[in-house]
Amino acid sequence: MPAMGLTGQVAHYASSGLADPGSDVMAAVRGGFADTVACMLAGRREPAVQAVRAYVAAQQGRGGDARILLGPEYARSGDAALVNGTAAHALDFDDVGLCGHPSAVLVSALLAEGERLHRSGMDVMRAYVVGYEVWAELIGRDADQHHVKGWHPTAVFGVLGVAAAVVNLRRLDPALAAHALGIAASLAAGVVANFGSMVKPFHAGRAAAAGIMAADMAEAGLQASADVLEHPAGLLAALSPRGRVDTRRAAAFGTDLRLARLGLTVKKYPMCFAAHRIVDAALDLCDKHDLRPADVARARVTIGTAQAAMLRNHAPQTALQAKFSIEFAVAAALAAHRLGLEQMDDAFVQSAEVQSLMRRVEIATVDSVNPDEPSLAASDRLVVELHDGARLDSGEVYAARGTPGSPLAPGELRRKFLDCAAATAGRSDDPDGLYERLMQLDAMADLAELMPS
Incomplete structure (x- = not known):
């Protein structure tokens, strides 16, 4: 045979x-x-x-x-x-x-x-x-x-x-x-x-x-x-x-x-994962140096070639386009010092501040490969140059927050769940109960019990 x-x-x-x-x-x-x-x-x-x-x-x-x-x-x-x-x-x-x-x-x-x-x-x-x-x-x-x-x-x-x-x-x-x-x-x-x-x-x-x-x-x-x-x-x-x-x-x-x-990577930011390490880097630099958009002369991003292919929108005008833009990822982090659902809004994307910051982002690519997630480079890097001549370097960023190697802090998944459920008024009267049922899914005798009639 x-x-x-x-x-x-x-x-x-x-x-x-x-x-x-x-x-x-x-x-x-x-x-x-x-x-x-x-x-x-x-x-x-x-x-x-x-x-x-x-x-x-x-x-x-x-x-x-x-x-x-x-x-x-x-x-x-x-x-x-x-x-x-x-x-x-x-x-x-x-x-x-x-x-x-x-x-x-x-x-x-x-x-x-x-x-x-x-x-x-x-x-x-x-x-x-x-x-x-x-x-x-x-x-x-x-x-x-x-x-x-x-x-x-x-x-x-x-x-x-x-x-x-x-x-x-x-x-x-x-x-x-x-x-x-x-x-x-x-x-x-x-x-x-x-x-x-x-x-x-x-x-x-x-x-x-x-x-x-x-x-x-x-x-x-x-x-x-x-x-x-x-x-x-x-x-x-x-x-x-x-x-x-x-x-x-x-x-x-x-x-x-x-x-x-x-493992699985739980996202902290509602945009393409190819940008997440750069968002982490930008937010860390903002926290450490209290950066303001007016301080930034330019931002240089180094990512993998596959990431660049995914992050294809270089001058997005809508939130949907911005999800696949490394320029927006950097600009949003620098402008808002966060990147959540509230930043994924057409008005925010089109704001003069964000549009100006996006034009200051430059991209370089590398061909290295992350062994755990081959669509990513081995590491990403962000260098922000300020008008006063200062140069702020994130260093090599190997793992985004939320990955198995850098997991979310205890309670962060629950907070994400409740935040997402809050955007759906009337859909679930008991988001805490739904979360608990999902966390005990292996004990459920019939999946139809997940949402009581």
């Missing part, structure tokens, strides 16, 4: 279940669910979300069995995942890992499917780990950065991760799992050119919905090629920026979970 190919190995892993992931991994998953729900609630009124909700409402011919945005409206699980995933990523405040946004995609799909199937919190959390591990296995096979080629990893690898997670949650056999993965491979799409537009958060929602659709279609009888991942004309080769992807080595699924090693 010939050796099993990569597609078959991934399918067997997705359908085989998962041993006890360990308390540290479960803590990370609980945090991922809480952070995603927070961002989902905060982002529910964004124009992109309203557009997707209108589309779902127009398509919906009957009721469903999964909540939209944890509220009173129900839809089919794929449609609920589409809306919820778009909302979770609408503010670009959701967590980061694997060169993308794993929780916005996985949590949105699993909340919908878990509610529909009446699975336990532990079932859903284990499925999350399966989805994360499949995403990590596939994206880790390429030496080059998909962002530079133009691919958004959330939109492409996220579909495969969700398909694997849903296969696990539905307890499908390896044959159906392989078909679901093959279908997912032909649904994977999303380009970096849409960063800074409403389509970028739609990438997350569509990935969540497409992963569910892949499992649905496999169960309905649609069959896919058995070697869709490893074939020379398969997904990994097609996505590969320079054709250096390794499709031959055996999959490394086992007790050494990548989630335990790589």
